[in-house]
Amino acid sequence: MHGPNAMTTNATESGQNARSLVIRHLDKEYVRGIPVLKDINLEINGRGMTAIIGPSGTGKSTLIRCINRLVEPTRGEILVDGQNLVGLHGKALREARRRIGMVFQEFNLVERLTVIENLLCGRLGYVHPFAAWMRRFPEEDVARAYELLDIVGLKEFAMQRADELSGGQRQRVGIARAVMQKPRILLADEPTSSLDPKTSVEIMELMIQLAGQHDIPVVVNIHDVNLGRRFAQRVVGMSGGSIIFDGPPDDITDEHLMQIYGGKKWLQ
Amino acid sequence: MISSQAQWQRFTPRQRLVRFTWYLGMVAALVLSLRQIEIIPEFLYDAPEQVADLFSRMWPIAWYYYPTTVHAAMMETLHIATLGTIITLFLAVPIGFLAAHNITRSTTVNYLAKLVLVSSRSVNSLVWALLFVAVFGPGALAGTMAIAFRSIGFVGKLLAEALEDAQPGPIEALQAAGAPWVSVVTKGYWPQIKPAFWSIALFRWDINVRESAVLGLVGAGGIGTALESSMSLFDWDRAAMILVAIFAVVMIAEVAVTYLRKRII
Numbered sequence: 001m002h003g004p005n006a007m008t009t010n011a012t013e014s015g016q017n018a019r020s021l022v023i024r025h026l027d028k029e030y031v032r033g034i035p036v037l038k039d040i041n042l043e044i045n046g047r048g049m050t051a052i053i054g055p056s057g058t059g060k061s062t063l064i065r066c067i068n069r070l071v072e073p074t075r076g077e078i079l080v081d082g083q084n085l086v087g088l089h090g091k092a093l094r095e096a097r098r099r100i101g102m103v104f105q106e107f108n109l110v111e112r113l114t115v116i117e118n119l120l121c122g123r124l125g126y127v128h129p130f131a132a133w134m135r136r137f138p139e140e141d142v143a144r145a146y147e148l149l150d151i152v153g154l155k156e157f158a159m160q161r162a163d164e165l166s167g168g169q170r171q172r173v174g175i176a177r178a179v180m181q182k183p184r185i186l187l188a189d190e191p192t193s194s195l196d197p198k199t200s201v202e203i204m205e206l207m208i209q210l211a212g213q214h215d216i217p218v219v220v221n222i223h224d225v226n227l228g229r230r231f232a233q234r235v236v237g238m239s240g241g242s243i244i245f246d247g248p249p250d251d252i253t254d255e256h257l258m259q260i261y262g263g264k265k266w267l268q
Numbered sequence: 269m270i271s272s273q274a275q276w277q278r279f280t281p282r283q284r285l286v287r288f289t290w291y292l293g294m295v296a297a298l299v300l301s302l303r304q305i306e307i308i309p310e311f312l313y314d315a316p317e318q319v320a321d322l323f324s325r326m327w328p329i330a331w332y333y334y335p336t337t338v339h340a341a342m343m344e345t346l347h348i349a350t351l352g353t354i355i356t357l358f359l360a361v362p363i364g365f366l367a368a369h370n371i372t373r374s375t376t377v378n379y380l381a382k383l384v385l386v387s388s389r390s391v392n393s394l395v396w397a398l399l400f401v402a403v404f405g406p407g408a409l410a411g412t413m414a415i416a417f418r419s420i421g422f423v424g425k426l427l428a429e430a431l432e433d434a435q436p437g438p439i440e441a442l443q444a445a446g447a448p449w450v451s452v453v454t455k456g457y458w459p460q461i462k463p464a465f466w467s468i469a470l471f472r473w474d475i476n477v478r479e480s481a482v483l484g485l486v487g488a489g490g491i492g493t494a495l496e497s498s499m500s501l502f503d504w505d506r507a508a509m510i511l512v513a514i515f516a517v518v519m520i521a522e523v524a525v526t527y528l529r530k531r532i533i
Contacts (some may be wrong), residue, residue, distance in 0.1 A: 068444050070440060070443070070444060093448070094381065094448060096349065096446075097443070097444055097445065098445065098446035100444070101445075102441070102444040103446075104437065104440075104441060106437050107437075108437035108438050108440060108441035109441070109461070110438045110441075110442075110455060110456060110459050111435075111437060111438070111459075111460075112459040112462065113455070113459050117455075121441070121445065121447070121455055122445050124446070124447030124448070124451040124452075125445050125446025125447055125448075126441055126447055127451070129448050129451045130450075131504040132451050132455060133450070133451070133455075134456040166459060174441075177441070177445070180447075181445055181446075202504035203428035218326060235293075243413055267495065
């Protein structure tokens with residue numbers, strides 16, 4: 001099967017204009033008959049940050065985890081670089097996942113490994129398991145890891161164990177690990193929810209910076225409306241498993257927010 | 269009328285009845301088992317005398333016996349324990365992986381693996397030794413295999429539990445990066461279970477040092493063989509020497525394992 005590879009080549013040739021992520025008629029039901037996502041249609045092109053906002057339990061996380069199939073979609077299509085991820089298995093799925101970076105709310109670092117090795121974990125999709133086990137990563141990967149670590153400001157922490165870092169530092173490592181994949185798209189699932197407000201802003205800035213440098217579009221789930229509005233060029237508002245707003249942050253009115261989050265007292 | 273003072277009781281009357289029945293049952297079981305084992309009072313009365321007699325036969329301890337016989341037998345015991353533990357690690361790791369439901373997503377396979385683990389543990393090491401003496405003949409090989417097979421259950425069960433306790437977050441992150449299964453295990457699971465793994469291995473080695481000391485009683489090599497022959501010949505001073513040696517080795521193993529486990533965790 002050379003299907004997936006051919007797809008990649010096509011997408012690379014068409015460059016930045018390639019539609020990075022297309023979601024068509026996506027439904028998700030964890031329990032049959034109780035939909036969490038209802039007919040989601042979304043297209044994310046080129047670069048920049050798209051923020052998905054909405055209250056807890058509205059399916060933001062499910063949506064973003066359906067994209068790289070950490071959650072199995074019930075129906076619909078998910079195209080990354082033109083390749084439909086739904087229905088992929090084994091090697092084809094792993095190869096598709098390599099092109100999708102992900103940043104997690106709880107950082108999800110391997111705590112007992114060093115910072116540098118956590119970054120190199122982003123290359124596990126490319127490195128032979130035996131070489132990875134023997135810690136023989138390609139030279140260019142190691143060089144890139146150090147370079148990225150310098151960019152995220154943690155160069156002097158390279159040899160420290162990940163569990164010695166603070167929350168903000170860990171998330172920097174998490175972002176660097178995702179960028180190590182050289183992804184075509186970066187997903188972030190509530191990347192700032194476990195962090196204080198100041199660190200949250202720094203993390204958002206870092207994602208914008210790295211994504212800009214590497215031309216990676218970012219899709220971020222965020223329940224903090226103001227943080228989302230501040231950094232994203234596009235905001236997708238979700239409520240009850242559906243998209244009810246999609247547009248630039250300046251177009252969001254209190255009306256929209258009331259519709260998304262319900263109630264209005266919190267707006268005053 | 270409800271009294272003004274609030275009433276509180278730990279148990280409902282029904283619960284109290286159930287508890288009382290439990291206590292009654294336990295006392296009944298104790299009485300029944302005492303009757304069943306038929307203690308002969310005469311033997312019980314002169315037990316202190318017998319113990320004193322035994323000690324007098326053991327004294328003075330035959331220290332000279334250590335260099336000539338006990339030392340070699342003790343080394344054999346340590347070899348049986350160590351080699352047996354190493355073999356167990358190789359056998360128990362795959363079974364532990366098959367038993368952990370977050371790694372092997374088949375309930376049938378999980379149960380089959382757990383069945384293997386339970387079978388290993390349900391057979392006493394002396395019984396395993398008898399089986400292997402029948403297969404390999406008497407000697408250290410039978411003892412080593414007995415220790416190995418006896419330990420699979422312990423090591424495999426604790427390893428499966430450690431795997432099941434591993435944080436799913438990092439595993440998910442590696443899968444999201446497209447890591448193949450082997451890399452998910454070596455970079456996601458292994459760092460998480462490593463302290464538990466070495467701790468289990470050391471703990472089992474400690475147990476195996478004690479277990480392999482008695483294997484000689486059924487002909488499976490080691491210090492037990494020397495103990496058995498001294499006791500059959502009523503060489504109680506030599507038997508005492510062997511018991512002191514076992515005690516010393518077990519103490520040293522205990523101290524060493526405690527120290528190493530602290531350093532690992």
